Structures are given as structure tokens and as C-alpha cells.
Amino acid sequence: MDPSPHPLSQFVLKMHSRCDLACDHCYVYEHADQSWRGRPAVVSDEVLELTAKRVAEHARAHRLDTIHVVLHGGEPLLAGRDRLRLAAQNLSTALSGVCALDLRIHTNGVTLDEEFCELFAEFDIKVGVSLDGDRAANDLHRRYRNGRSSHTRVLRAIDLLNRPRYRHLFAGLLCTIDLRNDPVTVYDALAELAPPRIDFLLPHATWDEPPPRPDDSASDTPYGDWLLRVHDRWTAAGRPMGVRVLDSVLRTLRGASSLTESLGLAPVELAVIETDGALEQADSLKTAYDGAPGTGMNVTANSLDEMAVHPGIQARQQGLDGLCETCRECPVVRSCGGGLYAHRYNSAGGTGGFMNPSVYCADLKQLITGIRNREDQRMPTPQIPLDERHLDELAAGFGGTDAVELLARHELTVNRELLAAVWHESAHSATGTAAWETLAVLDTEAPESVDAVLAHPYLRPWAQRALRGDGPAGRIAMRGVAELAAAALLRAGHEGTVTVPTGSGVLRLPTLGALVVGDATEAQVTGGAEEGFTVRADGREYPVSHKYGADTAWWARHRFELAGWAVALEDTDPWRDAHGYPVMARLSPAATERWRHHLAAAWEWIRRELPAYAPGLAAGLSVVTPLREPTTGADISSAARDAFGAVGIARPGTPETLACLLVHEFQHVKLGAVLDLTDLYDPTCEQLFYAPWRPDPRPLEGLLQGTYAHIAVVDYWRARHRTAEGTAAHDAETRFARWREQTAEAVDTLLASTALTDLGERFVTAMGETVTNRLTDPVGPDALARAQESATRHRERSTARKQP
Structure with missing residues (x-):
């Protein structure tokens, strides 16, 4: 059975x-x-x-x-x-x-x-x-x-x-x-x-x-x-x-x-x-x-x-x-x-x-x-202070639902400020002005729908490109405003029409999906119908059902309701290329199902073996962007500093590895949001530091990010050591022994840098306490020897690279 x-x-x-x-x-x-x-x-x-x-x-x-x-x-x-x-x-x-x-x-x-x-x-x-x-x-x-x-x-x-x-x-x-x-x-x-x-x-x-x-x-x-x-x-x-x-x-x-x-x-x-x-x-x-x-x-x-x-x-x-x-x-x-x-x-x-x-x-x-x-979920002030309890949760490497939701609300505030900056600093087209007015009305009548769209992880990469003036005559800016307004209108279920400029033959509707419209340069998105919405472009009408899939031109966002975690696969948003690796094109149904299966199994593994990480991840990670799988077979993943709520991952071979990549990258997501809220180090510090997981020395923030992420890596290999069998268990034991020692060493390096603020010292000290607690776990002498040998080889190679 x-x-x-x-x-x-x-x-x-x-x-x-x-x-x-x-x-x-x-x-x-x-x-x-x-x-x-x-x-x-x-x-x-x-x-x-x-x-x-x-x-x-x-x-x-x-x-x-x-x-x-x-x-x-x-x-x-x-x-x-x-x-x-x-x-x-x-x-x-x-x-x-x-x-x-x-x-x-x-x-x-x-x-x-x-x-x-x-x-x-x-x-x-x-x-x-x-x-x-x-x-x-x-x-x-x-x-x-x-x-x-x-x-x-x-x-x-x-x-x-x-x-x-x-x-x-x-x-x-x-x-x-x-x-x-x-x-x-x-x-x-x-x-x-x-x-x-x-x-x-x-x-x-x-x-x-x-x-x-x-x-x-x-x-x-x-x-x-x-x-x-x-x-x-x-x-x-x-x-x-x-x-x-x-x-x-x-x-x-x-x-x-x-x-x-x-x-x-x-x-x-x-x-x-x-x-x-x-x-x-x-x-x-x-x-x-x-x-x-x-x-x-x-x-x-x-x-x-x-x-x-x-x-x-x-x-x-x-x-x-x-x-x-x-x-x-x-x-x-x-x-x-x-x-x-x-x-x-x-x-x-x-x-x-x-x-x-x-x-x-x-x-x-x-x-x-x-x-x-x-409901009006907007926060009126640009800063949301972390109280001591939430800060301590996050500093320990974890962070529960409340702490991560606090970070998410602040990131939403930042996104709102960026949207306002785009509007005020860009040339306004008639289409953009009409869309902005629609967005303003919705923000009063259906603020939760606007917030859901503005919390989209790839709003910030778009806003930053628009503020740099990319694109002719601010077209990127006005197109983005119209896309946001149309998506908010549809999420709210309100009647109305938003005209949206299109790019590369695709109409983007953030958080919902995308529609292929061929050579059309703009599209009219009409909402309010019980059964769905309608798009008109170049004289053609595209009816889109709320079932999202009635028309093959409609690329619905893949959204999975797992036990305690709602997560979407993002394979339509053009701004998802923020992770530093090539992204996958639109996934086939079979590929989508493989992702769903892996995510469900990885999430169950996290809930079971890494329960301290699960509540925060469920509260703050809403999007996984599939990256192109490398020919080398290496595991590829990334968290973009300016895309809170998203990680990019090339689907690995096993759900357990996917679980590791998820918790590892979400550490970067959390810490990035903390750094948006607080000053943990002196930004003028130009010194580079040895990082046990990198071939090159890292600036202070890079070492801080890597150390924080490796708290989760240590816990992952700790769990794998506990659950794996045979050679996999031996490998996990060695990796656990290596990463706990080297993460503890990285914590010491951070504390000795003299570049941390008082709050930063408190934060890194709490990180160190979590890692120190892992040092008491029993590990066999063979695993310790293999871990030490691996760490020594890495430091020698790193030192050799610095030689003239």
C-alpha cells in the first residue's frame, strides 16, 4: 500500500x-x-x-x-x-x-x-x-x-x-x-x-x-x-x-x-x-x-x-x-x-x-x-524596532513566526517607500497615472490586496532598476506601476480596467502569473467578474478563469499549500534574475510536479528534523525561484539581498539536500532583513577576513552572512548524522564536525574584528552560544580527524591564493 x-x-x-x-x-x-x-x-x-x-x-x-x-x-x-x-x-x-x-x-x-x-x-x-x-x-x-x-x-x-x-x-x-x-x-x-x-x-x-x-x-x-x-x-x-x-x-x-x-x-x-x-x-x-x-x-x-x-x-x-x-x-x-x-x-x-x-x-x-x-496591515512608521525577545530569537540563528513576520512587515514598508520613490522620480505617462490612481483607491478600499502585491519579493529589483533610469523614458517604471495596480485589482476582486504596457510579448501580473500576448505593446486587464478576469490585447480577448489554466497562453503561478507552509514557484517574473545564476524558463507540468514533490518532502524533513527553523521559514519564505541546473551536478542556491521572501535554487537530487538549501538560504534572507533594521557593524570597515567556506577572503558583512547561514548548515549535518545510515552517516558526521568547529572559529573572528557595534556584538555572541552548544555533541575520533584534515587543506589553499 x-x-x-x-x-x-x-x-x-x-x-x-x-x-x-x-x-x-x-x-x-x-x-x-x-x-x-x-x-x-x-x-x-x-x-x-x-x-x-x-x-x-x-x-x-x-x-x-x-x-x-x-x-x-x-x-x-x-x-x-x-x-x-x-x-x-x-x-x-x-x-x-x-x-x-x-x-x-x-x-x-x-x-x-x-x-x-x-x-x-x-x-x-x-x-x-x-x-x-x-x-x-x-x-x-x-x-x-x-x-x-x-x-x-x-x-x-x-x-x-x-x-x-x-x-x-x-x-x-x-x-x-x-x-x-x-x-x-x-x-x-x-x-x-x-x-x-x-x-x-x-x-x-x-x-x-x-x-x-x-x-x-x-x-x-x-x-x-x-x-x-x-x-x-x-x-x-x-x-x-x-x-x-x-x-x-x-x-x-x-x-x-x-x-x-x-x-x-x-x-x-x-x-x-x-x-x-x-x-x-x-x-x-x-x-x-x-x-x-x-x-x-x-x-x-x-x-x-x-x-x-x-x-x-x-x-x-x-x-x-x-x-x-x-x-x-x-x-x-x-x-x-x-x-x-x-x-x-x-x-x-x-x-x-x-x-x-x-x-x-x-x-x-x-x-x-x-x-x-x-484590515490595514500597513505600518505607518518606516522603522519597526525589534524588541529584545525577537532580536534574541533571531540572533540565536532561528526566529519564530512573530519575529519573522515583524521583519516581513518592515520589508513591506521598505517596498512601499521604494514604490513611492519610483513614482515621484519617474516621468508619468497617462497609462501610469491612471494605474497609480487605481492603486491609490485600492490602497484605501482593499489594503490587504495591495500589501500582498507590494510584498512580492521581486518588487525591489524592479524598483531599483527603475530608479536607475533603465529603459527608454522611464517605461520600466510606468509598466511596473501598472502591473502592480492590475494585480492588486484582480486580487481584490474589484471591478475596473487597468491598461498595462507589456514587455517581450508577456503581460506580467505580480503574485498571479503572466499572459503571453505576442507582439502587443499594451493590454487592458479587466477584473470584477466572478469567474475570473479578461485581458484584451491587439484586438484579441483572453478570458482567464480563476482556475488559472483554461487558456494555454496564461502562465499561472505555481502555488503549493503544504502542511503549514504556503509557497510559490516563481518562473514567470522577469525580475527574478536577481540571484546571480541563470533562472529556469517556464516549467513544464512534469517539472512542476517534481518540484512540488521535492518541496513537500523537504518541508516535512525540516518540520521533523529541524523544527526550530520551520516556523520562521513558513512565515517568511513565500517564493522559491527555480535556477538552471548546472551540468557539473553541483548544488546551486542563492538568496538575493534585495528580494526578501524569496530564494533561488536549482532543484537538487534529494529532498534532504533541498531542505539544507532552503534553511541555509533563508538564513541569509532573515539576516538581510535584520540588517535593514539595525546596524550590526561599522560599514567603513574595509578589512577582509578568512571564511572557511569560501576560496577568497570576505568583507565583514560577507563573513557575518556566511557565519549566520552556517548555523543552519551545522544543524542540518547534525540532523543528517542522527538520521542517515552507512557511508552517508559517516559523511554527515564528518561534515557536522567540520562545520561546527569552523563556524565557531568564524564567530570568534567576527568578535575579534573590533568592527561590530554594541548590538552587533550582542547578536554575534548569541550566534556563538548556539554553535558552542553543538560542540558538546559526541563525535567519533575518525570524524574529527577527517574534519580537521579538510579544514586544514581549505586554509592552506586559501593562504596559497593570497601569495603573489
Whole structure:
């Protein structure tokens, strides 16, 4: 059986199949699937033991870095402390030495007490609690069978979790939306409890059983409107906690991954283990029809590899290809992702099954476009200071999501300043003036679309060429302005037409792709149509579908939604030649697929073996530009100092090598952005320094860049030494030994240069601490000898080159 490209990493383990409340909106008991009736009330010792064994063998086989398990029900606390302890012990023991365990429990909270909290503290089990708002809101659904309110007991549980001793266990609140409840009142009631996160859920519904909507509503999108009111209240309050659905929309609008399976295009890697050991798909499918989550598999007889290739699981891992035509053509599909899979169900003929838009389609579109239109991601000041925490993260060689996003926002500010400089210093054509006015209007009405285009890594190379005056009468400048305006118009989905000068027979639309228009010198780009956009050039009309591929003249940008990383292959932008190596021409479908496969495998390797680098890379590296593969077989890669967010790479032979090139080059990208923000060294220093990885001596910035990049190289060979076998392991051990010693030496050279600023000394000292920590790893004497011999030969050759 072929393995799934997306191994399972998230599991819902049912501890108890009954509940002490009688919530009338519960998908387990009140919806179409009634399989709970035939299952044991409590999970058995055997199922717990087998589940831990299956999860561990799956994690080991796929070398996963973290397994996420939610203890669930019914109401899991009904399983009792002993059984919950057994589940935690089995999982912790099985995964010890294999990967990290993120263990959580979701409860209604009514029986939560200090003894449970002590158990959860012992195993670091995070606790999520269901609560629909104030008492009036919560009592609409969450009552005992005798009609008694559960609200007071839930508040008591939350008070317990907010105690200093247990606060670190509090994962957040889950609230199911009821339109009868005022959204601001609900939000305020939940926010008053100071949760670390709130998760608002649309009530489960399908086209067969649509969600309740008020008869007297003046809006066709009441659920979208409800959530937008929450968004506005949350934003006005300074966004004091995470709100998962809103954070997910914001992230997907920026091109990042969603935080929830109900939004975005990232593959779902989730399985449910029922109390009888049955392996099932997501619980939300219980709302579709009886038996919908079933797979016919059980932990007693089936591996999780078998579960991972079940058609129902794989149907939710296909990105755009797994959606119906209506969804694929929708302008907000990359944020919406078609909505929650269960909400697409329609038993009617012709559109039967799940190949339909969500029953909340209009609401989701209203929510996403509403947030998009409210968001202004521009930073008003030209400098964004790095606080000490972010600076220390980056100085250590890493940098998490927040730190790298901070760098990205500053680079966007720089790009805006460069665009303004191009406009003010170039001769304005009528076409350019009209495009500039369109861009200015969009910057007010749809700033996130403008920002997405202006953050394009190859804007800066274009702007620098335009400011140098390249091209006749500033044609490069005005063409670029028009291209940016047209791309922003299309991304915003607004009506209008932008006239764009073309070059070399190609219309460039940054971040979207390019259109071959032959001998035409200009083209009219018209947006606003639901199905796509239209280009007119030399009397010919080119309709381009949002599916991007209906016309062979349209070269759509290759964009891949990997697990936690959205990345594009750039093979159309003429300014992508900034990397110092020849670039590949337009890739064939087969070459594109080879790249996709390699990137997916390399990214999984990075997530698994170099997890400290993954969050920053996902936040800041959005473009990989394919370079022409050399005939020598050497590995070629580059990061351009003025193309933040992009790297150039000639596709290497293995995904592991690609992983090395990605983390190595992204180090240069990060440090370049840091140097745009801060002064780490005296720019008047003209001294050249020995660099262990170069045949020639380097200026101070060159040595700093190389040393910073080699922190990642050291960690790469450290991981390869740990994971490779045979001669590959011996080679990796030698390379690890060499590069850790020589990177530490380079750090010493930098610190001894006397050309670092105070901040630069602090930054390089932190770099050195990371490398020093690697020096304690055990390495065999043979590897040390080979490393020393290699280093000595390199220094001798370098010294010989300097001789007259």
C-alpha cells in the first residue's frame, strides 16, 4: 500500500461515549449518526494500549516531530481519573524518545475539580472548556437532562483553571454560535473570563439540514455578520486573546496556513479513535448521515498507515483539486477552503456527497471579505524596532513566526517607500497615472490586496532598476506601476480596467502569473467578474478563469499549500534574475510536479528534523525561484539581498539536500532583513577576513552572512548524522564536525574584528552560544580527524591564493 503523503498527526481519542449534559445541538447524540448507541461507554485498557502503540509506530515510521491528541467524548471526565491517567501514561511512554506529545482534553467542565487539575498538571494536559456565553446564552443549549442550567458549574471550572497553579493548563473556550444571542454580549462574557483563546463554531448543518436562520433577517449572511461583529469588538479591545476563526482568516489572507480544519486549503491529518477502537474520520461528519465517519477500520486490526490512505481521509488532503467547481472559481477560496467538509454534504442527485460549496458559503464569503476590507496591515512608521525577545530569537540563528513576520512587515514598508520613490522620480505617462490612481483607491478600499502585491519579493529589483533610469523614458517604471495596480485589482476582486504596457510579448501580473500576448505593446486587464478576469490585447480577448489554466497562453503561478507552509514557484517574473545564476524558463507540468514533490518532502524533513527553523521559514519564505541546473551536478542556491521572501535554487537530487538549501538560504534572507533594521557593524570597515567556506577572503558583512547561514548548515549535518545510515552517516558526521568547529572559529573572528557595534556584538555572541552548544555533541575520533584534515587543506589553499 502506497504511504500517504500526509501522515496522520492529530488524533481525537474517545474516553467516554456518554455525557452528563443534554446539549440539543450536540453532533454526537442529536445528529444523523447514532453509532454511539452501540459502543461501550468507557474505552478499554486494550484500546488505550493499542492506540498508543499504533500512534507511536506511525510517528516513528514517518519521523513526525509532534503528535497531537485530544481526549474527548461524550464527556471525557466521566471516564474517571484512573482511566485518564492510563491514557496519558500509555501515550507518554509509547512516544518517549519518538517525538513530542501535545496532549489535550476537551470538557464541558461541570465535574472538573482540583484532583483532575492535578492529574492534568502531572501530564501537562491542556484543558479546553465548552461555554456559549453568559448564562442566558449558555442555557439555550447546554443544560442537564432535567433542564437545570450548567452555567454556574462551568464558571467554577474556569475559575479553577484561572488559578496561578493551573493557568498554564487553560487552553481556551469553545462557543457554538446561536443567532438568537447577541454577538457582542457573548464575546464580552467570554472575554471577561480571560481565556487564552476563544473558538467560535458554526452550528453543524448540511444542505439536507440547513442551519437555523431568522425569518425576519434583512441579511442573507447572518452568521457572517455575527462573526464580523465579534471581529470588530475583538479588534476594538486590542485583540487581547486569540480567536481561532478570526486569526485563521487573517493568516490565510496573508498566505499563511489556517489554524482550523474549517478554513484554508492545508491538508487535514486527523483521525478519531472511538471507545471500541474504531478508527473514524472527523466527528463533524456525524451531522451528514448515519455512518458517515466510519471507515471499517479498528486499532485492533489496522495500522494508522492504512487509515491515512482511506479515501475519506485523502479526499480532505487535495487542496483546490478536492473542491467543487464553484469553490475552485471563488476569489476567497484560499481563505475559505470550501468550509468544513461536513457542511458541504448534500444527498441530492447531481451534487450528491461532499463536492458542493459549504451550506455556509455566503456567510464565509461575507466574513472573509469583511475582514479583508477592515484590515490595514500597513505600518505607518518606516522603522519597526525589534524588541529584545525577537532580536534574541533571531540572533540565536532561528526566529519564530512573530519575529519573522515583524521583519516581513518592515520589508513591506521598505517596498512601499521604494514604490513611492519610483513614482515621484519617474516621468508619468497617462497609462501610469491612471494605474497609480487605481492603486491609490485600492490602497484605501482593499489594503490587504495591495500589501500582498507590494510584498512580492521581486518588487525591489524592479524598483531599483527603475530608479536607475533603465529603459527608454522611464517605461520600466510606468509598466511596473501598472502591473502592480492590475494585480492588486484582480486580487481584490474589484471591478475596473487597468491598461498595462507589456514587455517581450508577456503581460506580467505580480503574485498571479503572466499572459503571453505576442507582439502587443499594451493590454487592458479587466477584473470584477466572478469567474475570473479578461485581458484584451491587439484586438484579441483572453478570458482567464480563476482556475488559472483554461487558456494555454496564461502562465499561472505555481502555488503549493503544504502542511503549514504556503509557497510559490516563481518562473514567470522577469525580475527574478536577481540571484546571480541563470533562472529556469517556464516549467513544464512534469517539472512542476517534481518540484512540488521535492518541496513537500523537504518541508516535512525540516518540520521533523529541524523544527526550530520551520516556523520562521513558513512565515517568511513565500517564493522559491527555480535556477538552471548546472551540468557539473553541483548544488546551486542563492538568496538575493534585495528580494526578501524569496530564494533561488536549482532543484537538487534529494529532498534532504533541498531542505539544507532552503534553511541555509533563508538564513541569509532573515539576516538581510535584520540588517535593514539595525546596524550590526561599522560599514567603513574595509578589512577582509578568512571564511572557511569560501576560496577568497570576505568583507565583514560577507563573513557575518556566511557565519549566520552556517548555523543552519551545522544543524542540518547534525540532523543528517542522527538520521542517515552507512557511508552517508559517516559523511554527515564528518561534515557536522567540520562545520561546527569552523563556524565557531568564524564567530570568534567576527568578535575579534573590533568592527561590530554594541548590538552587533550582542547578536554575534548569541550566534556563538548556539554553535558552542553543538560542540558538546559526541563525535567519533575518525570524524574529527577527517574534519580537521579538510579544514586544514581549505586554509592552506586559501593562504596559497593570497601569495603573489
